[in-house]
Amino acid sequence: MENASFLDGLNPEQRRAVETTEGPLLVLAGAGSGKTRVLTHRIAYLMGTCGIPPEGVLAVTFTNKAAGEMRERVEKLLGPQTRDLWVGTFHSTCVRILRREISHLGYSRGFAIYDEADSLSLVKEAITKRGLDPKVVDPRRIRWRIDAWKNDGMKPAAAAERATDIDDDQAADIYAQYQRLLADANALDFGDLLVLTVELFERFPRVLAHYASRWQYILVDEYQDTNRVQYRLIRQLTSAHGNLCVVGDPDQSIYGWRGADIRNILDFEEDYPETEVVRLERNYRSTQPILTGATGVVSNNLARKRKDLYTDREGGDQIRIHEAATDRDEAQFVVGEILASAREGDRSYQEFAIFYRTNAQSRLFEEELLKYDVPHEVVGGVRFYERAEVKDALCYLRLVINPRDTAALRRVVNRPTRGIGRTTVERAELEASQRGETLLEGFRVLGEGTSGVRSAAKVRAFIQLYELLVRECTAAEPADALAIILDRSGYMKALEKDGSPEAEGRIENLRELLTAAEDFSRANADSDDDRTSIEIFLDQVALVSDLDAYAGTEETVSLMTVHNAKGLEFPVVFLVGLEERIFPHSGSMGDEQGLEEERRLCYVGMTRAMQQLNLTSAAERVRYGSRNYGVPSRFLDEIPQEVVTQIGSGRKKAARSRSGGGHELDYSYAQEPASEGGDVRPGLRVVHPVFGAGTVVSVSGNGLDQKLKIQFERAGIKTILVRYANLELG
DNA sequence: TTGCTGCTCTTTTTT
């Protein structure tokens, strides 16, 4: 392999970022400046030119998808010698380490990974165990607090010590209880994965030494979004050599609420003396108006290092702003634009993306897209692996692997309903805690029950089912194990018997789960991991995000939150719901920090656009089932006006609608009817901006109210109000 | 114990 090939096509700064292999390196990479390219070429350069073996490199990315893509791109440069190269998220990397080493910390290696729902139910239990009432002490808030502590690397003792008020005292107390429950269940939550890895390295220097000497070169992507524990982990791993390359952009720091600490990147040069700094400021993605607009917004942040992005792409469309009267109108506008642009601009659907601030906003757009048969893909929202039936199946599997997994057991014991209700579960819990045994043991005792427990026979049957599953599933491949579970538990049968459309959907989801499990086995056939196949499968499932499953290659319009849009790019972007209290979100407007993060989020959304950026808002919006009136986002005013074009109704219109009660129709799109100068009669050929070519079937109404029934070639029969339709003669 | 009804609460964003 030619040495030069890893540097080919890189600009001088990118090249420097690749070639500076020794010591700490900070790459400040503006949006669209080719940072992924730098990372992949750097890895290839390390291995291909410097002769570093693959196992000597660790690359940490933000999502599993990014990890997969990175590995793929490195393989393209180097060939398939990347097996021992570790690329993963912080969480997946920690899981792999812990599966090998966690026995040092007194957990057993079959530990379960608890997601948010599992963790919440355990917090609830912890609250009760501390003699408090979950209705009074909000479990969600406590969970949030615990998570924040974990992100800061604080264990219960430290949290209790630093608690400054009664609330914190109480939370710290529950935190301690919660950790005991986790330990009893042999389970870790997301935060633990990081915290325990750091603890492991701290307490067992020899274990740390093993990994620190293995990974001679470490790369971290999206460094602006790392939290304190992640920082400490990286510090531990690089203590020996300091060969650390971090890539990030302070302007794209959008996870402060999750514990990301922007100090990590701002203080990097102090924390790692003799840091080389490379700035990537040339943008390869967007046209000048988009870049000017986005920079205009983010430069309103006071706490910001100055940075100048530039692009060679002069010209290009202005940023388009549309202020709709209602949220429904907004959705109609966006979908109408997509349809028109797909036709006239000759674009394929995958070139469009719709970004919103909150998941709940997706619904109207989905409905509208559905109405016009536009293929689309929603990223996020209700996650596949969190759907009730999918999670039920997985909990059976979890229980087979880890009999102490109380959250899984509680979930599964009466699914499908088998007569083991709340009372019986409580009795088993009592039994278990009295004997200091697991919940499963509690059930077992109940099942043997000579005491007059009415449900004893049913519990016994469940225990037998469980033992059967353990025998048949433990050594099986995940897909086979799941099939056995769904069969023997009667789960599938219960759904089939149900027969309702919802049940049909559930069955469909379970089939999809089986397919996913089969795909998994195929992909991991030659894995040299020392976890069992089921273990790896469960680990993966626990840590996948929807973004990971998102392919982005099919002929579909993409819908997602702005957070999920990070790292992606699209030719045409619609950033919607730009209203005060939505974007910026009401929850973040209180303090300057929160507001600045919202602004960065807006910047991230805007800079995803390559050619055309559309920003929309609605004056009136239904929220929580009631009407709300909004004001256009301040971010819209922060965009330099010379790069903006207002489309459709102006702000005056929106203001009128807001103050004037009855909502007025928007005439700005009204065109002269196609009938001008001649009669419209059935048989006339017309072209509609959205539905395309068609033939008039019938005419009704007069003047402005004239309606046409049109048979469209592609869209079927629709009734169209001539006034709004902007029809042309075809 | 189940399943129904009517009430509450939600919404930030997610590895």
Next chain:
DNA sequence: AGAGCAGCAA
């Protein structure tokens, strides 16, 4: 508007 939950009847 919709989901999730508590409370109640069968």
